[in-house]
Amino acid sequence: MGNKLVLIDGNSIIYRAFFALPLLNNDKGVYTNAVYGFTTMLLRILEEEKPTHMLVAFDAGKTTFRHATYKEYKGGRQKTPPELSEQFPLLKEVLDAFEIAHYQLENYEADDIIGTLSKLVTPDEWNVTVISGDKDLLQLVSDKVTVSLTKKGISDVERYTPQFLKEKMEITQDQIIDLKALMGDKSDNIPGVPGVGEKTAVKLLKQFHTLEQVYENIDDIGGKKLKEKLITHKDDAFMSKELVTINQDSPITISTDDIPYKGYQQNNVTNIFKQLGFQSLLNRIDGGEVEVGSNHVPKKEIDYTILSNVTNDTFTGEEALIIEMLGENYHQSAIEGFGIVNKDNAYFISTENALNSEAFKNWLEDASKHKVVFDAKKTLVSLLRYDIHTKGIIFDMLLASYLLNPSENNHDIPAIANRLGQADCLFDEEVYGKGAKQKVPELDILAEHVARKANILFSLRDTMQQQLKDNEQYELFKELEMPLALILGEMEHTGVLVDADRLEEMRTDLKERLADLEREVHELAGESFNLNSPKQLGPILFEKLKLPVIKKTKTGYSTAADVLEQLQGEHEIIPKLLLYRQLGKLQSTYIEGLLKVVNKQSNKIHTRFNQALTQTGRLSSIDPNLQNIPIRLEEGRKIRHAFIPANEDWVMFAADYSQIELRVLAHIAKDEKLIAAFKNDSDIHTQTAMDVFHVDKDEVTANMRRQAKAVNFGIVYGISDYGLSQNLGITRKEAKQFIERYFESYPGVKTYMDEIVQEAKHKGFVSTLMNRRRYLPEITSRNFNLRSFAERTAMNTPIQGSAADIIKKAMIDLHGKLKDEKLQARMLLQVHDELILEAPKSEIEKLKEIVPAMMENTVELMVPLKVDYAFGDSWFDAK
Numbered sequence: 001m002g003n004k005l006v007l008i009d010g011n012s013i014i015y016r017a018f019f020a021l022p023l024l025n026n027d028k029g030v031y032t033n034a035v036y037g038f039t040t041m042l043l044r045i046l047e048e049e050k051p052t053h054m055l056v057a058f059d060a061g062k063t064t065f066r067h068a069t070y071k072e073y074k075g076g077r078q079k080t081p082p083e084l085s086e087q088f089p090l091l092k093e094v095l096d097a098f099e100i101a102h103y104q105l106e107n108y109e110a111d112d113i114i115g116t117l118s119k120l121v122t123p124d125e126w127n128v129t130v131i132s133g134d135k136d137l138l139q140l141v142s143d144k145v146t147v148s149l150t151k152k153g154i155s156d157v158e159r160y161t162p163q164f165l166k167e168k169m170e171i172t173q174d175q176i177i178d179l180k181a182l183m184g185d186k187s188d189n190i191p192g193v194p195g196v197g198e199k200t201a202v203k204l205l206k207q208f209h210t211l212e213q214v215y216e217n218i219d220d221i222g223g224k225k226l227k228e229k230l231i232t233h234k235d236d237a238f239m240s241k242e243l244v245t246i247n248q249d250s251p252i253t254i255s256t257d258d259i260p261y262k263g264y265q266q267n268n269v270t271n272i273f274k275q276l277g278f279q280s281l282l283n284r285i286d287g288g289e290v291e292v293g294s295n296h297v298p299k300k301e302i303d304y305t306i307l308s309n310v311t312n313d314t315f316t317g318e319e320a321l322i323i324e325m326l327g328e329n330y331h332q333s334a335i336e337g338f339g340i341v342n343k344d345n346a347y348f349i350s351t352e353n354a355l356n357s358e359a360f361k362n363w364l365e366d367a368s369k370h371k372v373v374f375d376a377k378k379t380l381v382s383l384l385r386y387d388i389h390t391k392g393i394i395f396d397m398l399l400a401s402y403l404l405n406p407s408e409n410n411h412d413i414p415a416i417a418n419r420l421g422q423a424d425c426l427f428d429e430e431v432y433g434k435g436a437k438q439k440v441p442e443l444d445i446l447a448e449h450v451a452r453k454a455n456i457l458f459s460l461r462d463t464m465q466q467q468l469k470d471n472e473q474y475e476l477f478k479e480l481e482m483p484l485a486l487i488l489g490e491m492e493h494t495g496v497l498v499d500a501d502r503l504e505e506m507r508t509d510l511k512e513r514l515a516d517l518e519r520e521v522h523e524l525a526g527e528s529f530n531l532n533s534p535k536q537l538g539p540i541l542f543e544k545l546k547l548p549v550i551k552k553t554k555t556g557y558s559t560a561a562d563v564l565e566q567l568q569g570e571h572e573i574i575p576k577l578l579l580y581r582q583l584g585k586l587q588s589t590y591i592e593g594l595l596k597v598v599n600k601q602s603n604k605i606h607t608r609f610n611q612a613l614t615q616t617g618r619l620s621s622i623d624p625n626l627q628n629i630p631i632r633l634e635e636g637r638k639i640r641h642a643f644i645p646a647n648e649d650w651v652m653f654a655a656d657y658s659q660i661e662l663r664v665l666a667h668i669a670k671d672e673k674l675i676a677a678f679k680n681d682s683d684i685h686t687q688t689a690m691d692v693f694h695v696d697k698d699e700v701t702a703n704m705r706r707q708a709k710a711v712n713f714g715i716v717y718g719i720s721d722y723g724l725s726q727n728l729g730i731t732r733k734e735a736k737q738f739i740e741r742y743f744e745s746y747p748g749v750k751t752y753m754d755e756i757v758q759e760a761k762h763k764g765f766v767s768t769l770m771n772r773r774r775y776l777p778e779i780t781s782r783n784f785n786l787r788s789f790a791e792r793t794a795m796n797t798p799i800q801g802s803a804a805d806i807i808k809k810a811m812i813d814l815h816g817k818l819k820d821e822k823l824q825a826r827m828l829l830q831v832h833d834e835l836i837l838e839a840p841k842s843e844i845e846k847l848k849e850i851v852p853a854m855m856e857n858t859v860e861l862m863v864p865l866k867v868d869y870a871f872g873d874s875w876f877d878a879k
Helices: 010-020 033-051 088-097 110-120 137-139 164-167 172-184 198-208 211-216 226-230 233-245 266-276 280-285 351-355 356-366 376-384 399-404 413-419 430-431 445-471 474-494 501-527 534-544 559-566 573-597 634-642 660-669 672-679 682-692 702-716 721-728 732-745 749-765 784-820 841-856
Strands: 003-009 053-058 101-104 127-132 144-152 159-160 305-307 319-327 335-340 346-349 370-374 393-396 496-498 606-612 621-623 650-657 764-768 773-775 826-831 835-841 866-870
Touching: 003 010, 003 033, 003 110, 010 053, 010 088, 010 110, 010 127, 010 144, 010 749, 033 088, 033 127, 033 233, 033 280, 033 749, 053 773, 088 266, 088 784, 101 110, 101 319, 101 606, 110 137, 127 137, 137 172, 137 233, 137 660, 159 164, 164 172, 172 198, 172 211, 172 835, 198 211, 198 280, 211 233, 226 233, 233 534, 266 280, 305 445, 319 376, 319 732, 335 351, 346 445, 346 474, 351 356, 370 376, 370 445, 370 732, 376 474, 376 559, 393 474, 399 413, 399 474, 413 445, 430 445, 445 474, 445 660, 474 606, 501 573, 501 634, 573 634, 573 841, 621 732, 634 866, 650 784, 650 841, 660 672, 660 702, 660 749, 660 784, 660 841, 672 749, 682 702, 682 732, 702 732, 702 784, 721 732, 732 749, 749 784, 764 784, 784 835, 784 841, 841 866
Parallel strands: 003 053, 003 127, 053 101, 127 144, 305 346, 319 370, 370 393
Antiparallel strands: 144 159, 319 335, 335 346, 606 621, 650 835, 650 866, 764 773, 826 835
């Protein structure tokens, strides 16, 4: 078999991906929709094309050699949205992870690079596939070059061979440049001949073959107006032909020898997918078990003892403790053993020997015996399962690493040790294997692995504490994150009681609703079919009901959600289909999902709070994610009915901060008008609408307030005119005017944003009110895309991060107050700006006083913090 060269037009595909997919961002706030779309296409290309050589070509900049011919070349294009610009560097990181070459050439376009490379190869030995969304590249089609053009979006592709091109467009590949010369190209601002469209241009070329022969036979052309246009715009036509002709002799500095494709390393791609949040793509990567010791070789011997008899003499007063578990969910995973290291010894103790030892239990529960641990919350919860209440934890390595390196996505002990120059420990996957193939290794291997972890933990504690002090973050670590970890552990262990019968009722009700909707859709369609089958639904919508075709795929009509949303108003079947899908997802993801994780003994759900994940400091929740229960649909809101108090005569009590991020913005920006609005307890969205639209309070309409709300919250997140236009369904020009008027109304906010960017450039990071840092090395990058993302992040991180810190401190204050008052009330959940408690009805009057007081007075800002609260028989009733 010969060589297979795949050449991808990087700019064209990432642009199409960006506009085909809704704006998505990962847990770090980085926009990823364009990279996600590109990557899904890339995986398909690798599967289908099986290239031996591969390159993604990019445009090098705004100016090319074509601008010397025509200064207005590509002059009509709108500025690239920053949400897209920021994704170019991410795409190149993905390509690097896949070990796919990428290249750009100053003064030339991606088309020229692709054209030159395709010309270099010989037909006998090579097959070439070019992938783009740009029809200009059809001029490269030949017996050896196939051009795959994306149609609408990126999933629907047409493969152009010379024969297909002739059938589809009625011209040959050599005539593509003449076609473009005559009809022009609005997207590239190529003039062509005004009034000559594709049909007319094809008709002329079928008759005269080339642009030159059109003008040589100008007198034979029928139609007076057409002839006049051709004569008047002759210079434009020939200039246009020059502009659209791909330069196949570009001075590229690479050849096919430089771009072989030999496949990718799974670990590299897995890491970048996890970093970008592409969880759904992980299962498309080939698996493979990692052998023990395959990547990291321990650097030094370690003396340790497998201890069978734990006594009081085992402990010296300050120990590092490792609890080794098989599996991440410490609410149910088995404990494989314990590692203990102090200044004298290193031990491994089996689970049985440890938990059957009174000396071990007494040491764990003695607050005066100091313990250095990797993860305080995990330590607390895993031992509470055995009714052991761990006390005396003085250091949490996971939280220290997270505060010191918030942008890192791996805080395992070996990863931390590597960063601090002490790489003498294997990663867990190298000892246990990966994923479902995990198994407990032999005792000696396990014991050494656990002892090494404990040794690293013990030896690095002082170094990390000093780094925190140097960063002025030790107080944040010691007074906020450490106490919170233990509170979260208690909350997780307590769990939330779930009325499983109620969920079962909802499942039955939803099943009936779905059946009713299915019948209604069938009646409207006039026949029965499988609503979940795009192959069956497509012909119903687009052939039988004659709805406008929005997008096609390889297998037929696209019936994706975005397509159905565009068809709203075209037929009454559409809203029913959309509701059917929403309810179906509610049924499978939430109702079924929650029922699966209800503890069979306690009927409770025990979620896990991620405390060391987001760069803003916000908590997240997994297994299940209780912060993401849908509330837009009434049926989604009803799910909260199933979350109930653990005891009779108790109620659920919910309290949440009102507009905390906007209040933090007012404080940080010191904007007088914003501060005054909050001090006067004005409705901030109505106030903003008055300022932005220049109207009185009684003239503010519901739509004005909605738009003002989008601007208010958009400003907090560093929104651009493009992002706001997408949110509100308005033009970028209108969105830009909204943002400009906002800054005119609140000049302090504009000053803050300008100053915080300069501060970030000077320091290399930004901080929250409590000194949580986010490092921004890209803030001084010469690359516009990297720099603009860093600038947006610099603006919004202090706001989001400070709001996260405030509710964390409020949780600590409230937890302490409930203990001081000897109340039975206890916190169960934190959902963004909201705290959920359960309490006896007899304590409600006290809670109505205590909870708002603790939350509103946890920090002192220039504006008052405001807390709303409610209570009832379920989480739903408390909202």
